[in-house]
Amino acid sequence: MSSTHLPTQEPLLDVLIVGAGLSGIGAAAALQKRCPSKRYAILEAREAVGGTWDLFRYPGIRSDSDMYTLGYGFKPWKNPKAIADGPAIRSYIEETAQENGIVQHIRFGHQVVSAAWSSQKACWTVGVKVMATGEHRSLSARFLYVCSGYYSYEEAYRPHFPDEEVYQGTVVLPQFWPEGLDYTNKRVVVVGSGATAVTLVPAMAKTAAHITMLQRSPSYVVSRPSEDAIAAKLRRYLPARLAYWATRWKNVLESIILYRVARQKPELAKKQIVHLAKRQLGPEYDVATHFTPRYKPWDQRVCVVPDGDLFRALRTGQATVVTDEIERFTATGLQLKSGQKLPAELVVLATGLKIKLLGGMKLNIDGRPVESNEALAYKGMMLSDVPNFAMAFGYTNASWTLKADLTAGFVCRLLRYMDRRKIDIAVPRRQEGVTPEPFLNFTSGYVQRAQQVLPKQGSRRPWQVYQNYLQDLLTIRYGRIADGVLHFGRKGQQP
Structure with missing residues (x-):
């Protein structure tokens, strides 16, 4: 082995955070405020802050969660756009990192490949691994906090279709959007019906000759104002921070109520969502075919379109939805199973993500490999029998940051608890009689493809993964640290 690949050891850290995206920057801010004596570092494989919001650069990239809940609790979102675009969110994360002196703790271009306890x-x-040089280094930390998200940055889900090689146009994936790609006056087909597809279509429709959203089956699509009228009024009459918190709680409670109604009365919710789509598109539009899913609301994530931009593109004729399947590619486009041909100079495969847990790192406990899909998730943020470890994993039915913020708070509470009692080790021990269940109760393709990667949740508390902020608030922020499931010990012990 050459000298450039010899592992080098650095001083012991109290906390090592993996990932400098929305979760990682929030975790660092929480540590600095609540555990100011802790020495920490952030490892980021890429060369920029922002994670998802720096990686994705496709047209129209935006959040489908409102920024009053996707934003940090400690830093009010001031932009009038509640449904914000990617560059605005990236700037918000960068600003947070700069304001709080977090950037100096980030080691860019450092990819975590393994962690041994x-x-x-x-x-x-x-x-x-240092990405620029290929050098391998070794860092030690008392606590490992993974904030790397849940999908691969290097690889998207990419199905292959017959006769792709004969196609004379361009095929792109949104995750790897080519800089400077010109689709002006071109015929475009976007394959997919999820959040990415419904974002791309209205954005690209502005300059494309025509754009078609080709879907195998419809998704639930709901229009939402890009600006929050109530938030604007609150800002007029209340101090900025108080207005932000009032709006945040208004949106939290609203999302919980709507989700609960949708799950308890799915047929009513389905009828209302389809009715709203019909109102947007007019009585002549075939909503039954193109906007009436076969599944219940929130069996998959509901797609949000700000100010009804997708519906507007369809009404004006700039865009079309086709519900069909690809039989094969042709030289000039797509041949569908129905016999229809779709001409296309550009095909965008908005076909989904590839799940990648813990940034792809391999865990090892005292020489024993850890299989993440065999572990149970303690409160949705720690893994059974894995000591001094936490992971940020947000909600599927609400803003990611809400759960990430609770997780950061819990990690700080746990670290302070351990310090007060001079404890070195904290580990959630798997209990007898807890039946493993899927971590996410979603029928989405990317979730189903990841069953062999994701950990499991359990059949009872504290192993259940709630998709409910209020339940988690009580359990995580106000629940006892010493709950009988978390076990504690000192160096050299097996708690």
Whole structure:
């Protein structure tokens, strides 16, 4: 082995955060405020802050969660757009990192490849690859906090179709959008019906000759104002921070109520969502074919379109929805199973993500490999029998940051608890009689494809993964640390 690949050891950290996206920056801010004596570092494989919001650069990229809940609780969102675009969100994250002095703790271009726990030393030894040089380094930390999201940055889900090689146009994936790609006056087909597809279509329709959204089956699509009228009024009469918190709680409660109604009365919810789509598109539009899903609301994530931009593109004729399946590619486009031909100079495969847990790192506990899909998730944020470890994993039916913020708060509470009692090790121990269940109760393709990657949730508390902020608030923020499931010990012990 050459000298450039020899592992180098650095001083022991208290906390090592993996990922400098929305979750990682929030975790660092929480640590600095609540555990100011802790020495921490953030490892980020890419060369920029922002995670998802720096990676994705496709036309129209935006959040489908409102920024009053996707934003940080400690930093009010001031932009009037509640449904914000990617560059605005990226700037918000960068600003947060700069304002709080977090950037100096980030080591860019450092990819975590492995993490080995030693009970004897009560610390993690983390293997890191320096992307620019290929050098391998080793860092040690008492606590490992993974904020790397849940999908692969290097690889999207990419189905292959017959005769692709004969196609003379361009095929792109949204995750790897080519800089400077010109689709002006071109015929475009976007394959997919999820959040990415409904974002791309109205954005590209502005300059494309025509754009078609080709879907195998419809998704639920709901129009939502890009600006929150109530938030604007609150800002007029209340101090900025108080107005932000009032809007945040208004949106939290609204999303919980709507989700509960949809799950308890799915047929009523389905009827209302389809009715709203029909109102947007007019009585002549075939909503039954193109906007009436076969599944119940929230069996998959509901797609949000700000100010009804997708519906507007369809009404004006700039865009079309086709519900069919691809039989094969042709030289000039797509041949569908119905016999219809779709001409296309550009085909965008908005076909989904590929799940990648923990940034792809391999975990090892005292020489024993950890299989994440065999572990149970403790409160949705720690793994059974994995010591001094937490992961940020947000909601599927609400803003990711709400759960990430609760997780950061819990990690700080746990660290303070351990300090007060001079404890070195904290580990959730798997209990007898807890039946493993899927981590996410979603029928979405990307979730179903990831069953062998994701951990499991359990049949009872504290192993259940709630998709409910209020339940998590009580359980995570106000629940006891010493709950009988978390076990504690000192260096060299097996708690």
